[in-house]
Amino acid sequence: MSSNRSFEELLAAVEHVDGWMSPDQAERLFRAAQSAREGDSIVEIGSFRGRSTVILAGAAGDGVQVIAIDPHAGNDRGPQEFEGFEQEADEDNQVFNANLAAAGVADKVRHVRAFSDKAHDAVSGRITVLYIDGAHRYGPAHADVRDWGARVAPGGTLLIHDSFSSLGVTGAILRELAFGGRFRYVGRARSLTEY
Numbered sequence: 775m776s777s778n779r780s781f782e783e784l785l786a787a788v789e790h791v792d793g794w795m796s797p798d799q800a801e802r803l804f805r806a807a808q809s810a811r812e813g814d815s816i817v818e819i820g821s822f823r824g825r826s827t828v829i830l831a832g833a834a835g836d837g838v839q840v841i842a843i844d845p846h847a848g849n850d851r852g853p854q855e856f857e858g859f860e861q862e863a864d865e866d867n868q869v870f871n872a873n874l875a876a877a878g879v880a881d882k883v884r885h886v887r888a889f890s891d892k893a894h895d896a897v898s899g900r901i902t903v904l905y906i907d908g909a910h911r912y913g914p915a916h917a918d919v920r921d922w923g924a925r926v927a928p929g930g931t932l933l934i935h936d937s938f939s940s941l942g943v944t945g946a947i948l949r950e951l952a953f954g955g956r957f958r959y960v961g962r963a964r965s966l967t968e969y
Contacts, residue, residue, distance in 0.1 A: 793825030798963040812837030820908035824873035831879035900927035907935035912942035
């Protein structure tokens with residue numbers, strides 16, 4: 775079941791939400807989330823202030839579980855923001871929750887405030903749509919693609935942000951996806967790739 779909210783409505787809802795997601799990237803997330811059916815799970819790794827979360831949750835139909843995993847710990851907040859933002863962490867979390875509420879999707883999202891490698895137990899079963907926009911360093915990016923990617927259901931969708939703008943993420947993709955047979959490259963919107 776698809777959402778009653780149009781892409782244009784959701785794009786307007788995130789117009790003033792901080793983040794690094796272009797409209798064409800948002801449209802890929804929107805289409806992927808619309809493909810989920812009742813009982814399916816959408817997992818987002820790296821939510822920051824909720825720009826992509828609003829799109830995913832707003833596009834998801836009734837009965838689709840949206841799980842946003844982000845520790846809001848002040849690290850890996852965005853490009854070149856790896857460490858030293860601890861003071862901003864609580865503010866990021868408060869703004870994230872306020873943005874979801876303002877967009878009317880707070881009740882559709884379960885936030886797991888943990889690092890992605892510690893959050894596996896918080897998500898049960900297979901994942902229909904996985905969106906990775908988490909850590910940009912190679913080690914954690916590789917673990918996200920490898921370990922969370924393994925949980926995507928057959929026929930599911932894997933989307934990865936910063937695929938070509940972060941050496942760590944690009945390296946993780948090359949190692950796990952470039953020569954593997956489990957995922958098929960579908961296309962991209964700027965630095966967001968879809969498999």
